[in-house]
Amino acid sequence: MRPSVIDDFGMPVSSYPLYRTESKVSDFEMTRACPGGAPSSYDAACGDWVVNTAQPSSPPYNTTNANARFMPLIDDDVYPNIGDRLSDAGISWAWYAGGWDQVNSDPSKVPQFQFHHQPFLYFEDYAPGTPGRAHLRDSEEFVAAAKAGALPTVSFVKPYASENEHPGYASEPLGSANLVELVRAVVEGGSAGNTLVVVTYDEFGGQWDHVSPPTGDAWGPGTRIPAMVIGRSLTRSGVDHTRYDTTSILATIERSFGLEPLGTRDASVNDLAAAVAAGGR
Structure with a gap:
C-alpha cells in the first residue's frame, strides 16, 4: 500500500x-x-x-468506486477482535447491519451500503465460507430477535447509511425513527429484562466543540460524542460525568464476561458501570 x-x-x-x-x-x-x-x-x-477509507477485501466488495483501495485481510490469530474474544469464550453474539441481506443478493438495491463500516469484513475469520461468517446478520433479524426475546448475549447494530444520522448524507428523521424502532424492539420485547442498550456515534454532528479534549495518546480522545445507556431496569434519567471513550464499550463487554482486553486502551479505560449506576440500577 x-x-x-x-x-x-x-x-x-x-x-x-x-x-x-x-x-x-x-x-x-x-x-x-x-x-x-x-x-x-x-x-x-x-x-x-x-x-x-480503505475498503475490506472480503466480499461484499465496493464495486462502484474505481479508485477504491482494499486492505489485505487481517489475521485474527495475530490481531484478534471482540468477536473472536466472545467466540473463544463460548458467548453468543452477532453483528447486525442494515441492508446486509440485500447487498449480498442484489447490491443495486442498497446503493448506500457502506462496506467500510463493517469491521469484521477486515478479518480472515469472517470471510465467506468461514464459521465466523454466521455472526454477520441483517438488522431486520435483530428487530425480530429482540421482540421474540431471542437476542444473542452481545449484539452490535449498524444502521443503513441513510439511517445512521451521519451529517452530510443521512436523514435525521429517518435515523431517529430507525433508532426508536431498534430501542423499542428491545425495551418492549422479550429481551428487555436483562439487556443494556448503548447508543453512540462516531462523530458528534457539528464542526466545533467548546471543550478541549483531554490529554491522550496519538489517536485521541477527540471531540466529545453523545452516548446513551438505556435499559428497562434503569429507574431514572441522569447525566454521568465520568470520562469515557468508545473503547469503554469494549471494556464493558470484556469485564462483564471476563474477557482478555484487546489492547492497552480498553484495558485501562473506564467501563460503563458508573453510567449504569446513574440510571439507578
Whole structure:
C-alpha cells in the first residue's frame, strides 16, 4: 500500500465546506513516512497507519468506486477482535447491519451500503465460507430477535447509511425513527429484562466543540460524542460525568464476561458501570 502525503495540519485530501486542502497532498492508504530530524508539527500522523477509507477485501466488495483501495485481510490469530474474544469464550453474539441481506443478493438495491463500516469484513475469520461468517446478520433479524426475546448475549447494530444520522448524507428523521424502532424492539420485547442498550456515534454532528479534549495518546480522545445507556431496569434519567471513550464499550463487554482486553486502551479505560449506576440500577 502507498503512503499518503498530508498537509501541514495533518489533513489528507479534503473538500469539506469548512476545510479545503490547499497544498499538494496524496490520499492513499497509509500515512506519510516519518520525517527525519526534528519532529514535525503533526508528528502523530507519520508512520505505517491506515487512514481514511480503505475498503475490506472480503466480499461484499465496493464495486462502484474505481479508485477504491482494499486492505489485505487481517489475521485474527495475530490481531484478534471482540468477536473472536466472545467466540473463544463460548458467548453468543452477532453483528447486525442494515441492508446486509440485500447487498449480498442484489447490491443495486442498497446503493448506500457502506462496506467500510463493517469491521469484521477486515478479518480472515469472517470471510465467506468461514464459521465466523454466521455472526454477520441483517438488522431486520435483530428487530425480530429482540421482540421474540431471542437476542444473542452481545449484539452490535449498524444502521443503513441513510439511517445512521451521519451529517452530510443521512436523514435525521429517518435515523431517529430507525433508532426508536431498534430501542423499542428491545425495551418492549422479550429481551428487555436483562439487556443494556448503548447508543453512540462516531462523530458528534457539528464542526466545533467548546471543550478541549483531554490529554491522550496519538489517536485521541477527540471531540466529545453523545452516548446513551438505556435499559428497562434503569429507574431514572441522569447525566454521568465520568470520562469515557468508545473503547469503554469494549471494556464493558470484556469485564462483564471476563474477557482478555484487546489492547492497552480498553484495558485501562473506564467501563460503563458508573453510567449504569446513574440510571439507578
